[in-house]
Amino acid sequence: MSSAPDTAAATPNTPGDAPTIGFVSLGCPKALTDSELILTQLSAEGYKTAKTYQGADLVIVNTCGFIDDAVQESLDAIGEALAENGKVIVTGCLGAREGADGGNMVREVHPKVLAVTGPHATQEVMDAVHQHVPKPHDPFVDLVPAAGIKLTPKHYAYLKISEGCNHRCTFCIIPSMRGDLVSRPVGDVLNEARALFEGGVKELLVVSQDTSAYGVDVKYRTGFWNGAPVKTRMLDLAAKLGELAREHGAWARMHYVYPYPHVDEVIPLMAEGLVLPYLDVPFQHAHPDVLKRMKRPASGEKNLERILRWRELCPEIVIRSTFIAGFPGETEEEFQYLLDFLREAQIDRAGCFAYSPVDGATANALPGALPDDVREERRARFMAVAEQVSIERLRRRVGATMQVLVDSAPALGRRGGVGRTYADAPEIDGTVRILPPAKASVQLKVGEFAKVRIVGAEGHDLVGEPF
Numbered sequence: 001m002s003s004a005p006d007t008a009a010a011t012p013n014t015p016g017d018a019p020t021i022g023f024v025s026l027g028c029p030k031a032l033t034d035s036e037l038i039l040t041q042l043s044a045e046g047y048k049t050a051k052t053y054q055g056a057d058l059v060i061v062n063t064c065g066f067i068d069d070a071v072q073e074s075l076d077a078i079g080e081a082l083a084e085n086g087k088v089i090v091t092g093c094l095g096a097r098e099g100a101d102g103g104n105m106v107r108e109v110h111p112k113v114l115a116v117t118g119p120h121a122t123q124e125v126m127d128a129v130h131q132h133v134p135k136p137h138d139p140f141v142d143l144v145p146a147a148g149i150k151l152t153p154k155h156y157a158y159l160k161i162s163e164g165c166n167h168r169c170t171f172c173i174i175p176s177m178r179g180d181l182v183s184r185p186v187g188d189v190l191n192e193a194r195a196l197f198e199g200g201v202k203e204l205l206v207v208s209q210d211t212s213a214y215g216v217d218v219k220y221r222t223g224f225w226n227g228a229p230v231k232t233r234m235l236d237l238a239a240k241l242g243e244l245a246r247e248h249g250a251w252a253r254m255h256y257v258y259p260y261p262h263v264d265e266v267i268p269l270m271a272e273g274l275v276l277p278y279l280d281v282p283f284q285h286a287h288p289d290v291l292k293r294m295k296r297p298a299s300g301e302k303n304l305e306r307i308l309r310w311r312e313l314c315p316e317i318v319i320r321s322t323f324i325a326g327f328p329g330e331t332e333e334e335f336q337y338l339l340d341f342l343r344e345a346q347i348d349r350a351g352c353f354a355y356s357p358v359d360g361a362t363a364n365a366l367p368g369a370l371p372d373d374v375r376e377e378r379r380a381r382f383m384a385v386a387e388q389v390s391i392e393r394l395r396r397r398v399g400a401t402m403q404v405l406v407d408s409a410p411a412l413g414r415r416g417g418v419g420r421t422y423a424d425a426p427e428i429d430g431t432v433r434i435l436p437p438a439k440a441s442v443q444l445k446v447g448e449f450a451k452v453r454i455v456g457a458e459g460h461d462l463v464g465e466p467f
Helices: 028-042 069-086 104-110 124-130 175-177 184-200 234-247 261-272 288-294 298-315 332-345 372-395
Strands: 020-025 058-063 086-091 156-160 201-206 221-225 230-232 251-254 278-280 319-323 349-354 400-407 418-421 433-434 450-458 460-467
Touching: 020 028, 020 069, 028 058, 028 086, 028 124, 028 156, 028 201, 028 251, 058 069, 058 124, 058 450, 069 086, 069 104, 086 124, 156 184, 184 221, 184 230, 184 234, 201 234, 230 234, 234 261, 251 278, 261 298, 288 332, 298 332, 319 372, 332 372, 349 372, 372 450, 400 433, 418 460, 433 450
Parallel strands: 020 058, 058 086, 156 201, 201 251, 278 319, 319 349, 433 460
Antiparallel strands: 221 230, 400 418, 400 450, 418 433, 450 460
């Protein structure tokens, strides 16, 4: 999925200044962390970043290449950068896509780009930058923050623990772009997490293609951190991240967690309060036959059993997920099975895509392709049920006192603000509309926690009174 461009901002270039680079970041949080690595390296080498295309010596566009809309958005962003600046380097998932003629898709559409790389290619991007805009002399390495350059607000950050995926889901082409699973050394991950917390981050969002599979590629090898052994696996990593978060009065949140049996071992950490009781699990469907056609791990029945078990172990747990409606061959009966699963599992937050063929995906060859209007109609029906379930679960929060991480608070909250509870990941879930404090002594500060009493629910969002 893609998002609006993030252009790193700094003072426009003037004669004699260090060279400036414009930057556009599109795509998912995993792509965002790639952007942050590149920006950190640019800063370490003394480059500046530009507010506008015209003020830059060169523009880097980090692209998304998963679904058709994201591909088009990325191609449009490249075209805009070429028109406004003329010197463009392309990186990211779209850079790994083949075009209609078997060549590189980006070069087929935009032959004037200076260079094209695939995802997680920091060094290749820097090599291209050096070729076209030589790096400045005497870089001020000490001016780079320990946690690197971030595109998120100061109080939350994404932590990527691995690249690639070992699954071969029939609707997905990510492995062809990002490769098989490659887990980062556990010590490196924990060092980055500590630097982020020490830099003021109050919410750490763990991301990957498959968080549950962390360490599978290295057979859960034992690494070292702070002089002690730590296994390269999800449970051990979650425990250490939770301990770090607790030390800094912060949150650790898990995303992209496949429902493998060993995930059950992480739930007690949530019940203890070490890790947020929140799981982002991409179920995609519930009917066993559809899951089989998708080549997804686990069956729908096992997923439901697992969710019920999670709720027994940690009643406060919040489940968010994504689903696909109208997959090739999906019958009305199979779709109704999915809706029943949604109701019975009580998925707190659910998103749904109407199935869309992606070039290179093996699902394109499956029989039983559904018409566009049927796919869209099923997506709309799914979302109607998902919203009903979500709203009903939100209403149960009314009357509760909850900790909220403040994202916005004009005038120290005198006019109220906006925040999120543990149940709300940034930009994909709901928010809490914080009312103006009744007492003048109560202030709201961005990036800090506030206690609020939930007094109402508005669609996907809550309303709270700070105290």
